[in-house]
Amino acid sequence: xxxxxxxxxxVIAHRGAFKNTGATENSIGSLKHAIALGCxxxxxxxxxxxxSVPFIHHDPTIDSITxxxxxxxxxxxxxxxxxEFLPTLDAYLAAGVxxxxxxxxxxxxxxxxxxxxxxxxxxxxxxxxxxxxxxxxVDYISFDYEILKEVLRLxxxxxxxxxxxDVDPGKIAADxxxxxxxNSGVFQKKPEWITAAKKNNLTINVWTVNDPxxxxxxxxxxxxxxxxxEPELLLKKINVH
Numbered sequence: 721x722x723x724x725x726x727x728x729x730x731v732i733a734h735r736g737a738f739k740n741t742g743a744t745e746n747s748i749g750s751l752k753h754a755i756a757l758g759c760x761x762x763x764x765x766x767x768x769x770x771x772s773v774p775f776i777h778h779d780p781t782i783d784s785i786t787x788x789x790x791x792x793x794x795x796x797x798x799x800x801x802x803x804e805f806l807p808t809l810d811a812y813l814a815a816g817v818x819x820x821x822x823x824x825x826x827x828x829x830x831x832x833x834x835x836x837x838x839x840x841x842x843x844x845x846x847x848x849x850x851x852x853x854x855x856x857x858v859d860y861i862s863f864d865y866e867i868l869k870e871v872l873r874l875x876x877x878x879x880x881x882x883x884x885x886d887v888d889p890g891k892i893a894a895d896x897x898x899x900x901x902x903n904s905g906v907f908q909k910k911p912e913w914i915t916a917a918k919k920n921n922l923t924i925n926v927w928t929v930n931d932p933x934x935x936x937x938x939x940x941x942x943x944x945x946x947x948x949x950e951p952e953l954l955l956k957k958i959n960v961h
Contacts (some may be wrong), residue, residue: 722855725820729958730939732761732825732947734928735778739949742763744800746776748807755822758949761859762816763825765811769795774809774848782806782831788833809845813852824857827883827945828871830864842870846878859923861901872896881925882937889916898924899944904934907941914941932957 736743736750737757743749746764754762765778765834768875773792780787782798798806831837849858860871860880860907865887868880872895879898885906892900901923907914907926917924926938927947935957938946948954 726823726857727758727760727901729758729760729823729955730945731757731759731767731951731954731958732925732945733757733759733951734763734947736762736764737951738920740952742802744802744890746778746807747802747804749802749804750784751812751815754951756821757951757955759822759955761823761825761945763827763861763947764812765829766841767829768831768837768844768847772840772844774841776807776809776812782948786832788831788837793830809848810852810855812958813848813854816857817852817854823859824834824854826858826860828860828862828867830862830867835866835911838867839870843874846871846874850875852898855918858900868897868943869895873892879923881923883927883931887923889913889920892917893920893922897922899925901925901927901945903927904929904938907943911941 733754735745737753738745738750767787769792881899881901885902924943925945
């Protein structure tokens with residue numbers, strides 16, 4: 721078993737640490753910067769090529785190319801602004817499991833084509849995580865509730881959190897999920913959901929918090945994780961607190 725040496729500082733680098741480092745978001749470089757900073761987690765997004773290879777990218781398109789409608793051979797030749805090639809999930813996981821301090825926050829993106837492809841991607845992602853023996857590193861997140869239910873069907877011990885912000889914590893807990901991961905505005909409008917999540921033993925993550933005053937507010941609420949494009953600033957605040 722992997723000894724739990726992961727940082728416990730609440731800081732999740734959104735798409736890796738890219739804004740202040742010169743790395744491209746969702747690149748392996750941005751992951752390595754998040755690790756070097758000492759973030760508790762580094763988040764990244766996954767889509768699937770037309771021939772069923774998972775790639776790391778936020779938007780469904782890159783350079784006007786729709787990832788889901790493009791072959792892995794073509795996608796693998798695409799260069800990011802920092803000089804890296806568009807990374808596969810395999811390459812990302814291989815880099816991630818070389819260290820034991822920063823968790824991998826895996827966002828499985830809904831398909832722009834069909835629900836069936838979303839479920840197919842989910843199965844590919846879970847299989848890759850098992851192949852790399854990366855379960856201890858990984859928390860799963862998605863805007864698609866069915867994706868998360870499929871993750872739990874495949875791995876009942878997986879840690880999954882829902883992103884969309886339209887389901888109350890009681891149902892999330894009833895469905896055996898690990899946590900809620902909602903936009904900051906949801907919690908500001910419904911602060912009672914913070915209380916309800918804690919009552920139901922759910923973890924609370926909030927995105928994407930870049931404003932210093934908002935960071936302070938969520939630290940006061942004692943949420944478990946804060947997802948941010950400003951991990952350096954949040955780490956400074958955590959150390960003060």
